[in-house]
Amino acid sequence: MGLKETNIDELPINQRVIDLLKGIGIVKLFPPQEMAFNTKLLQGENLVLAFPTSSGKTLVAEIAMLKAILEGRGKALYLVPLRALAHEKYADFKKYEKIGITVAVSVGDYDSSGTRLKEADIVIMTTEKADSIIRHNVDWLHKIGIVVADEIHLVNDSSRGPTLEMVIAKLERLLSGIQVLALSATISNADEIASWLDAKLVKSSWRPIPLTEGVFLDGEITFEDNTSRNIRMKRKEHIADIVCDILEEDGQVLVFVSSRRSTVSLSKRIASSVRPYLTPQDLDELHRVSKSLVSSATVPESTKTLSDVLRKGSAFHHAGLKNRERSIIESCFRNNTLKAIIATPTLAAGVNLPARRVVIRDYRRFERGRGSYPIPILEYKQMAGRAGRPAYDDYGEAILIARSELEREFLMENYVLSETEAITSKLASPKALRFHLLSTIAGGITRTREKIDNLIEGTFYSHQFEKWEIDHHITSVITFLEDGGLTKSDNGGTLVATPLGERTSRLYIDPYSAILLRNTLGKSEEITEIGLLHLICHTPDQPTSYIARSEFEDYEIMVADYLPDLSVPLPDSWEDPESYTNYLAELKTARLLQDWINEKSEREMTENYNVGMGDVHRYVRSAEWLLYSTSEICRVTAITKHIPLIHKLHSRIRHGVKEELLELVGLRGIGRVRARMLFNNGLHNLSDLYKADIQKIGRVPAIGTGIAMSIKKQLGFDVDESKAEITLENEPLLDESMQTLLEDFE
Ligand SMILES: Nc1ncnc2c1ncn2[C@@H]1O[C@H](COP(=O)(O)OP(=O)(O)OP(=O)(O)O)[C@@H](O)[C@H]1O
Ligand SMILES: [Mg+2]
Known part of the structure; x- marks a missing residue:
């Protein structure tokens, strides 16, 4: 060659x-x-x-x-x-x-x-x-x-x-x-x-498709090669002008903003400007998919908004959306029916999308506890790099937005013309080390300190830093694991995991969580539903919801009400304001989970807690896992008294139902909505279903003959199998969009 x-x-x-x-x-x-x-x-x-x-x-x-x-x-x-x-x-x-x-x-x-x-x-x-x-x-x-x-x-x-x-x-x-x-x-x-x-x-610095980076200011984009392009400024929202400028040439646009909220507000503001660029076929197709998003009257407001903007050819994309919503948006964009996506930076990693122009509107990001700061060049380049992908376009443009001449120079200098910074290992964090060292001890990869050192030598960390810099962290993690009863060492210095350590490693949870759960449950005589949910939310493994200033007071009052039930002590708001705020956020998340198991609708949950349904699913999945982990921890440490409550709560979180529906959701094809329908129509349990005939079951809303037959089959009846299977497959209720509708059905 x-x-x-x-x-x-x-x-x-x-x-x-x-x-x-x-x-x-x-x-x-x-x-x-x-x-x-x-x-x-x-x-x-x-x-x-x-x-x-x-x-x-x-x-x-x-x-x-x-x-x-x-x-x-x-x-x-x-x-x-x-x-x-x-x-x-x-x-x-x-x-x-x-x-x-x-x-x-x-x-x-x-x-x-x-x-x-x-x-x-x-x-x-x-x-x-x-x-x-x-x-x-x-x-x-x-x-x-x-x-x-x-x-x-x-x-x-x-x-x-x-x-x-x-x-x-x-x-x-x-x-x-x-x-x-x-x-x-x-x-x-x-x-x-x-x-x-x-x-x-x-x-290499070669790119198959030329990508030009530039900065926009007052109607003009200046590119890195000193060329420029004027944009006709006709609209109040200047991003809309930048977007439409490329739609004129039949291109598509991806706009990155720093927050979810901005994705929504900006796509609302540009939607009517994008609409005139849609062909009648685009309009038909978008109409069809946006309708499928809102096939029930009770969908959350955010889904309705998504459906509205999508119909006009622009959409927002962030981690709070449901997986299904995200994949609909991505596929409409890929086949060029959708012209513009306003996204958070999660869409920046490695994906191939047909964006001829990428606009990076926000180069500053806000983080809790850190304030506002400019993003690294590496992140900017990753976003910029979504423009001009070989499968779709023959050139690409990435544009930053400046509000003043000074800012334009800053952006040109520090992003467009800058080399990406060097990367550094982040392994020396105690959280990361305890998590990984427990796993290598439990897995037998590192049974001695020497083996641990040898493994650490194989990390990127060791290639960047001196070994002594991480030594004391390793020593304190080993002590932490041993004091917490997750590992033991014999006189010869051999390290082994205890049954709890072993289980914790496989459960893929933070050793800190395992210790917290064992200690708290071991010493509590009694624990309530909200107490257990809050304990789960207090572990570092559970993502928790953000708590806005305006919600602060409500949750402070709530904490006072719930305090007798909560087994984790309340931090002092003066001495440790950060932990105090986190405590309120944990309570908020625990309340959200409680609403989920009390069969609240998607709309109620997203609106009452100001979160997306994607978030709700994330909190639920993680809590389900942690409850399973909790029951495993109790099992290996013989803390048996709470196990029945943990099991019950685990099943309820898994299915999102009240206790009375647990028997019904055990059936295949029966989720929280169908189970509620059966129950409200007098079919309370398996024995009721056993006695009822197929027609009666099938007449219950959201059930139908196919599902009724499947239920009977699962109960051991001799149903004409081929027929049941065919009906099931053809059953429109099993269609995913209907499934979503059902999830909302009250
Ligand atoms: N030799 C080739 N000829 C034509 N097309 C190619 C060739 N190699 C790769 N491609 C196409 O180029 C596109 C980009 O490739 P790929 O996703 O691997 O980029 P990448 O280097 O991983 O970028 P990123 O850093 O953004 O992840 C893909 O659509 C791929 O099919
Ligand atoms: Mg890649």
Whole structure:
């Protein structure tokens, strides 16, 4: 391979792979890809690719994975930071099933070890899921021959970075000879990543699609190459002018703002400006999907707003939306019926979307406890890099917004013309260390201090800092785990996990949570429903809702009312105002969970707590997991007195129902809404259903004959199976949009 453009044909890989790639239009390698293949990557060497956004890093990884698989070097593990990216890669890699390569994706449920994954050639996982798999020591772990770490620069991220570097360090210790391929943004210290991974570094600044970055001020965009473009300023909202300017040319736009609230307000403000750019077909299609979002009268206000703006060709996108809403928006944008998305930066990691222009409206971010600060250049470049993606456009533009000449210069200097900063390891945090060290002790990877030190040497941290800097943190974590009864050491210095430590590691919760739960439940004689929910919300593993100034007083009054039920002491509002505020937020979240199990509707919950339904689902899923964890902790520590309450609450949280419905929701196909319908129509339990005939059950609203037959079958009746199955499949009630409607049905 020389300097000429390499055809895909020339790669030393299986002809069927080549044919498949050519079939989807990948004929020539991009120059940085060629540089990657000029190394010993295909012979199994470790490699770090530091290429710009959209330069095709994934294809290099795909070919390296296929090579390893087809040569029998083992299966491939593809690590991603976010679920959305996992799903995108899964949809993309499925093309290889045509040549007999099996692909699986796994993102959720930390405690399951996933047998289907065992057979797959390529397994796509979030980093956290991979960490959990390692903790379970699944038998197929040793079959992994190559691991790809996508978006490796996220080792810089304080919440998820430590897990990423520990997963790689653990895999390298467990599987000698495993090949590591890391895909990185263009960061200034990519060489440090390479030295950490004992890998060759290939760096490039080439981009397949030209991306021009610039700053907008007073009707003019000035680009990095000193050219400029005037925008006709016709509207009150200048973002609308910037958006419409590119719609004139049939392009699409992605606007990044810093908060969820801004995504909503801005998309409302630009929607009517975007509408004239829709074709009659776009309008029809958008009308259809927006209608499906609001198929019931009781949907939350936020969903109605989404449906309204979507109909006009613009939409908002943030983590508070339901998964289904997010995927509808993404797919409408991909097929160009939706013209503009206003998003929070969660949409910036690695996704391929057809945005010719990306507008980064906010370069400042606000964080609780930190105030407002300018985002890192790396984050700006990731957002900018969503513009001009090869599959969709032949050029791209990224635009920052200035309000004054001074700000324009600042943005040009500090973002557009700046190199991304160096990244640093965040492993030295006590929370990250206790979480990961317990897991390696429990998994037998590090039974001695020496082994721990040896593992830490394999982390990015050790390649950046002196070992003594982390030594005392390690010592205090070991003491913390031992004092908390999660580990024990013998005289020879061997460290072992206690049954509680073992279970905690596999439950994938913070050791601190396990200690808190055991200590609190161990000493409480009695605990109430709200007391238990609040305790769960007090653990560092439970996400909690934000508490606004205006809500403060309400929750202060509520705390006073509930105090006798709460087993966690109330912090002093003067001495420790932060913990005090957190305590109120925990109570708010506990109340929200209580509403969920009292069958409140989506609308009531989102409106009373000022959260999105996506948030409610997140709180519920996490609480469900923590309640399960709590029951496991009680089981291994023989604190039996609270177990019945914990079990009951766990099932109620899982299904979102009052106790009286628990029997009914045990049936397949029966969720909180259908169960309530059956109950209110006199069918209170399995024995009532046993006695009732199919017609009677089928007449209950939201049930229908198909479900009625399925119920009878589950109760052991001899129903004409084929008929039941067919009816079930054709049953419109099983349609996802109807499902959502049902979830709202009161
Ligand atoms: N050689 C090629 N010829 C044509 N298209 C290609 C080629 N290589 C990659 N592509 C396409 O380029 C697009 C961008 O690729 P990819 O998602 O891998 O970028 P990336 O480098 O991972 O960017 P990011 O840093 O934003 O994640 C994809 O749509 C991919 O199919
Ligand atoms: Mg990528």
